[in-house]
Amino acid sequence: DGGITQSPKYLFRKEGQNVTLSCEQNLNHDAMYWYRQDPGQGLRLIYYSQIVNDFQKGDIAEGYSVSREKKESFPLTVTSAQKNPTAFYLCASSSGQGINLEGHGYTFGSGTRLTVV
Amino acid sequence: AQKVTQAQTEISVVEKEDVTLDCVYETRDTTYYLFWYKQPPSGELVFLIRRNSFDEQNEISGRYSWNFQKSTSSFNFTITASQVVDSAVYFCALSEESNTGKLIFGQGTTLQVKP
Numbered sequence: 001d002g003g004i005t006q007s008p009k010y011l012f013r014k015e016g017q018n019v020t021l022s023c024e025q026n027l028n029h030d031a032m033y034w035y036r037q038d039p040g041q042g043l044r045l046i047y048y049s050q051i052v053n054d055f056q057k058g059d060i061a062e063g064y065s066v067s068r069e070k071k072e073s074f075p076l077t078v079t080s081a082q083k084n085p086t087a088f089y090l091c092a093s094s095s096g097q098g099i100n101l102e103g104h105g106y107t108f109g110s111g112t113r114l115t116v117v
Numbered sequence: 118a119q120k121v122t123q124a125q126t127e128i129s130v131v132e133k134e135d136v137t138l139d140c141v142y143e144t145r146d147t148t149y150y151l152f153w154y155k156q157p158p159s160g161e162l163v164f165l166i167r168r169n170s171f172d173e174q175n176e177i178s179g180r181y182s183w184n185f186q187k188s189t190s191s192f193n194f195t196i197t198a199s200q201v202v203d204s205a206v207y208f209c210a211l212s213e214e215s216n217t218g219k220l221i222f223g224q225g226t227t228l229q230v231k232p
Contacts, residue, residue, distance in 0.1 A: 109161065
């Protein structure tokens with residue numbers, strides 16, 4: 001079955017450490033997204049990519065970096081510059097753009113819960 | 118600017134009660150999509166429905182129904198005869214104007230259904 005796989009499910013980061021969250025999809029979707037979820041704040045967009053080798057900042061990109069070297073993969077690195085990284089991170093993908101959004105709009109991964117220790 | 122507002126932060130009901138989750142949106146587009154997603158405790162968002170702006174027919178799927186009214190920019194979601202398994206966070210979302218494929222999400226409504 002096609003879908004999105006996020007790993008790890010739980011991640012612990014020490015102060016000053018960079019960590020990378022994995023997101024892989026086998027849906028042949030062009031677009032991929034990273035969201036951060038904090039209690040009571042809904043989903044906030046970190047970065048998105050509409051095509052391989054291209055990505056754009058979302059609303060809260062500071063302290064994060066991404067790459068899109070392959071269509072299937074969109075890893076997110078949480079750098080030491082991100083002062084409050086403890087949150088739930090969701091990756092999503094979609095096949096269309098704007099009014100061409102198809103079907104389910106987004107397909108989501110199961111998320112990674114990052115905690116600073 | 119586009120915006121999705123889910124004014125109800127938390128709702129608590131007793132099993133078998135009906136419950137309506139409100140969603141109000143703002144957009145300048147004439148063509149757009151609206152979505153509802155469910156986030157159970159496991160964390161993954163699950164698609165519930167997609168509605169095109171030019172289709173104002175209400176939809177029913179089992180115990181779920183959706184009322185789309187362009188005149189009031191609302192896309193409300195009703196669960197009839199709620200069950201404990203309906204307990205989750207529910208998000209309403211709107212497709213972004215700039216045709217990027219981005220979705221604008223509301224803050225989410227946490228629904229607790231008590232036995």
